[in-house]
Amino acid sequence: MSEKKNGSRHIKLTSHPGGHGPKPVPIKWGAASAEERGPVIATLVDASRRNVIGTHSGSYAVYRALAVAAGALSPDHIADLTDTSPTDVIGPNPQWYESDRIISIDPFGAVVRKSFSSFYEKGYDIRPTIAITKAHLCMPELKEGEAAGRVIPDGKILLEGGKCVVSKAAVEPVWFLPAIARRFQIEESDLRRTLFEQTGGMFPELVTRSDLEVFLPPIGGQTVYIFGNPRDLADSKVPLTARVHDECNGSDVFGSDICTCRPYLAHAVEECIRSAQNGGVGVIVYFRKEGRALGEVTKFLVYNARKRQEGGDRAEQYFSRTECVAGVMDVRFQRLMPDVLHWLGISKIHRLISMSNMKYDAIVGSGIEIGERVRIPDELVPLDAQVEIDAKLASGYFTDGEVPDDDELEKPKGRSIEK
């Protein structure tokens, strides 16, 4: 961004294509090989080598910048990647070489050292956007499930004491803008201008650098949890159980009873364990999209409006309360969600642990076959979450049970705010 010149530092507010110096390494999204595709170079150590807009770590880039400002981190630090390579092999899968299949993450993000070794030799600072490791999960629900006989330790997938063995991957967002625009059926120039203007002026390069087609947005990413052999995900003959879960901190961590998020997630973990134990495989993807990607402040405002409205908290008003506050009922953009499934090589999901029609439509629309859909067991729905479930069923969510009629939808079922 800056350069020493006559002893003083000049700040360039935005860069322009061409300029002086050599052109950045091109990225040919969807090319037939990693070498031809080229690396994503989001380094801040040498601005002239950057070939993207934005930088690594999503929103945590701001904390990194603060660390440099505070003198805690050298701006010249190059990551020492010794011993960090993936514990499990994912791909390469044929989907990695299609230009419009995976457009919001970098399929080569976990294997940059292997794929772009010649660049490392030339001193390029190329960082992984995906990291793969192993973990043991000790969810209290699994201990309960073991005691109740719902899941049975096998010493491999599930250990004694409700400990589950998984492989997991953290994935940063990497957007290929021309394909994002195509997927939303808008002009790329409109996408770029609106992303710039409607964030309050973030990244002028979105507008000035149409030659830079890849954008690392400052948003949360996603985490993949794999139960069983990760290679089996790409084999459509191996029965696959899957859940795509959007973050809900209030329920996922603190067990708030106004929604079904954690109970459904815990149920999915048990389903994935059983699948892996029976010769299949399981996968859960956790997306950082709090409050339908509207954020938690909006979510809490909506809770208050729902519970205080005349007539009480009821299903028929469930979505409209969010629209009043936020202007839109949901901005999770499930159309980008299947990218990670294609990265894993998935072409068929035998059991989808989700009732969402938006997720179902997005997955099927992206070319992945879905067998069975599994709803949340009735006994796992908290009392105060009945409004949410009714509203969702009425709006087209999947069930093999009853869909509530108009009379049901009008009944106030949520607690009032005072209780």
Add this chain to the structure above:
Amino acid sequence: MSEKKNGSRHIKLTSHPGGHGPKPVPIKWGAASAEERGPVIATLVDASRRNVIGTHSGSYAVYRALAVAAGALSPDHIADLTDTSPTDVIGPNPQWYESDRIISIDPFGAVVRKSFSSFYEKGYDIRPTIAITKAHLCMPELKEGEAAGRVIPDGKILLEGGKCVVSKAAVEPVWFLPAIARRFQIEESDLRRTLFEQTGGMFPELVTRSDLEVFLPPIGGQTVYIFGNPRDLADSKVPLTARVHDECNGSDVFGSDICTCRPYLAHAVEECIRSAQNGGVGVIVYFRKEGRALGEVTKFLVYNARKRQEGGDRAEQYFSRTECVAGVMDVRFQRLMPDVLHWLGISKIHRLISMSNMKYDAIVGSGIEIGERVRIPDELVPLDAQVEIDAKLASGYFTDGEVPDDDELEKPKGRSIEK
């Protein structure tokens, strides 16, 4: 950001002070009243009225922009805030009127409608940066705790079946840049330039608009959980139990056994319940600072490096593995953390449920008295997390138990990656 002119839209890549039109409403941080302080106006509906850099919802602003680009959300939507006001009164507390006490959140963020009503009458789009609601928490650990007799339902704080009644607040980041620079003892101009450059060129206004002193960064915020009467937080005579918890998705949600995050958090919830039941009050603040604010990709890379290094996963190398990868072992900046405690009016914490010396030093350094410090009970430390605990104790974390010696620190205690 843009304006219609002769039928075509002109894009301003960055704005400059003065310009044409009237000056924005001034923000006098730390003024003696809300009226004199002035509202934070981060609207995108009318750019000429903005008096800050950045916009609402932290990193979710990017999804909002995408919704506008995709045609799902009108850029002219003004939030309908009917029935959304706080369920509980927080403040005003004396700390709200000090210029350098609360500098990373807006103390008036929950009460914008009440505080700035004259602006609403003039059609200003002013949005809350804090929302306060009520919730019932059903953590499986509380059910266990009830069965084991660790916590006892009283029908008010803790209901039968391990359900806990809380007030909670979602809080967005709002940074007053001059005071942030002072707290880090750096020049404001250096802070602004580094935030701009080291994010890859985010928000040129950081550099061009020194007249705009408030910045809403695109990062995650924090959530406050209150056990008992929120008003008691500001009364130093009422015994207060508190934990400040930094997000760890892998443990907090999925119970990964490599660290103590969820077990310690669940223990803090029980401590807060007991405090509130005994005439005291409890508070837990949850900060979105995944992986020491380095993000989850870095975290997983470090896990692999720790477990594969020669000599195995051991405490003496715990911090240095993070430094190799990230260049710094921690970027959570606990110096900003106490702001939310001051917003709540806290001047004394009787029991701090944390062993972190960084958190302790930051809280005490900000002028809050701390009585007792409560370490995690030994039986809650997972086997694979012993490396972390040993490393932290050796680095100065609080304990009233034993501190491991050099021999202990050299022992490999973590699982190897293959198991």
